Amino acid sequence: MTSSGVFYRKWRPQTFNDLVGQEPISRAIRQAIITGNVSHAYLFCGPRGTGKTSTARIFTKAVNCVNTTEGNPCNNCTICISVNEGNAIDLLELDTASNRGIDEIKSIRDKANYAALESRYKVYVLDEAHMLTREASNALLKTLEEPPAHVIFILATTEPHRLTNTIISRCQRFDFRRISTKIMVERLRKIAAAENVSVDEAVFDAITRQSTGSLRDAETLLEQAITSFGSPLTIQDVNMLLGLAADERVRDLIGHILAGNVTNSFKLLNQLSTEGTDLVQLQRQMVDELRDMLLIKFGGSELVVQPSEIVEKQSHMIMNIEQETILVTLRAIGQINSRMDMPSTLPLELAILSSIQNSSTNNSSDNLEVDSVSNPLKRSTVETPVRLNPNPEPKNESLAIEIANTSNTNYKNTDSGTSQGNPRERDSTLKEEWPRIIKALSRIKARRFNMGALLRDCWEVDLDGETLRLGFSHKSHMERFMDEIDNPESKRGLISTICDIAGTNLPVDVSCYLLNREGDAKKPKDNALVQAAINLGGNIVEEREELPQ
Ligand SMILES: [Zn+2]
Incomplete structure (x- = not known):
């Protein structure tokens, strides 16, 4: 049986060379290991899923491995194998989010005084280190000030600004970057090939966009999709899994909005909603699409991460649209507060109306088409056709x-x-x-x-x-x-x-x-x-x- 996270563990990088997207960091750490210039406290900062804990594990192997090559662990000796299998006695990983008190830190401090059992260095990894209480931080600081020679601390955090400066100043700091789209797509393609699954190229783009720089999220999503749908894995499968609307239909929707056509916008929006499209996802897709169009309008089409035929389609769509109209629409859709879930289409409908209204005032053109709004909200049995007054009074x-x-x-x-x-x-x-x-x-x-x-x-x-x-x-x-x-x-x-x-x-x-x-x-x-x-x-x-x- 495949359980979620298997790919992530299976494809977890085993050497610094496998670590994707963080070359400056892996180079610096390898260099420290080669020269024996290892620090006693490290701070790994960066967004989730960018390789902080993977790096900590590779590091633990590399400082203790008896057979390193250019700073990389061998993955064959007993120490490397015990870390890979998750039973290394001298690697202690503490999730600080759930063990944030002073007692945990005191117990670490006491144990740290004993020598490592199997290896040269004992490595303590404190994940989400910013969650420590003030007392626990102070206790940790004392240990960091006078660390035993055989102990290395690695503090990992997504929010370094929440750590005290005294702690930060005791650590050698590495900032992990979000993984770029290109690197992530390459990685997913490699996994799919190794798993012998045929995958639509569009699937890689969709998953990558969804994962916003977290390789772990991307790998988990790919695994879920493969577990659910097998091979071949199509973009339709993945759209269904993620509650995404097909890209062409999002583009159609944007087309209706930019043309000022309320009726068609509402019809398509409600159709998508009825079909089970996740409206928060739809909002994000609409924002992505509008951002592409804005980039094209401003002559930055090389920044658009889309195949050239799509960029051509987008350029064609906005040929006769003012850039102000795209900007107004992007703002209106982007400003929807989607931190809460979106149980109805109303927030999107209001944003569509307000963007059409604002761009029509800005362009003072007559591109507003409202014939009838036939109960777009499916709320009651009463139908209220709304007709546009041909000569609206000034507000x-x-x-x-x-x-x-x-x-x-x-x-x-x-x-x-x-x-x-x-x-x-x-x-x-x-x-x-x-x-x-x-x-x-x-x-x-x-x-x-x-x-x-x-x-x-x-x-x-x-x-x-x-x-x-x-x-x-x-x-x-x-x-x-x-x-x-x-x-x-x-x-x-x-x-x-x-x-x-x-x-x-x-x-x-x-x-x-x-x-x-x-x-x-x-x-x-x-x-x-x-x-x-x-x-x-x-x-x-x-x-x-x-x-x-
Ligand atoms: Zn080894």
Whole structure:
């Protein structure tokens, strides 16, 4: 049975020559071993999966091996074999993330005083060394200041800035680089050939892009794919495994957005979502694609990591597109906060709308095509076609929007005389500005949660007298949001952001409720997305109830 990580262990580099992408480091360490100029403390810094622990193991073998060649271990003597098999007595690896206290360090200190049992040097590898407590760090520092002659410490960390300067100054430091795309593809190709698996060339690119410089992640993904699909391994298999959309379809989607076609963008986006595309992945793919196009537009096509026929296709697509349009779109898609998972297509839809809106204002061209948005959110049975007003009024001059045939007449006439306009106008302004409000709140650091992100789950926004009423579709989001605005400072921040953007002095209070799915289906589709379409100058001209099939 193949378990995850087998490739990684099997293909783990055994000598400094096998270590890919870190040549300056392996050269320096080999040189130290050849000249016998070995330090007693090393600091290996760098992103995960870049070879820090592999280097520590090769190093342990090399300093103890009885038969080295140019600083490389022989992998044949008992010491080399015991390290390779994971049972070397004189190599002690400590995961500091789970053993971060002073007792562990004290015990290491005590044991370090005894001579190595089998070999010349005892090597202690402290992984994620930045996780040590302050007391543990101080205890470690004492040992580093006067290390026993037969002991070598290797501190590995992804976050060197969290180590104290006194510790750093005691160590010889090596900074591991992210593995380049080219080197990673070569490595994966070599593994696939050795495993006798036929793999589409596009698979290597997809896995490499996914692994963002971590060779370990790339090897693990390749192994998962081979275990799941066997040989031949196609790009369709890997896209399915990773929840990726096919590159051509991402390119089609970008094409619709750059052409300003809301309808086709939404149709394709929702189709991809229905087919099981991971929306966080899709966002990343869209950003990659737009970045390629921007590079091409600025004459940097040699920086695009794509086959030449793809670069040609991309160049052709953007021939008549302003670079500003690409930039605006890249910004809008890239700014989506995807640290939380993306349960609906709404964040992407809002970003698409806002980029189309912004690029059409920037270019002041007439490339906006909105025929109808046919229930892209599949949220209720009510279909709300939105038509673009052929002569949209300039923003801020007309606060009222014509909304024909809506049943949304739930406005209380409680104008306190403290704010401009009548309540209905204020409510409209609030809704019109809702996407901007969400965007602004996404940038504000709240106490615990990002309010902008939580409000993306908000489907109904109403001003009821002085109270802003927010209807959430997920209980957990609503509870987090309520928890956040329990804090007076967060609540003040929320209200003042809304007032600033909507240009009113209301609301003064906020209340939340959970949308009742059954009742919700009977209501007009009153959500942030339609508001954003209205923002573009659209009018709701008709609401139709779809007959259940
Ligand atoms: Zn050896």
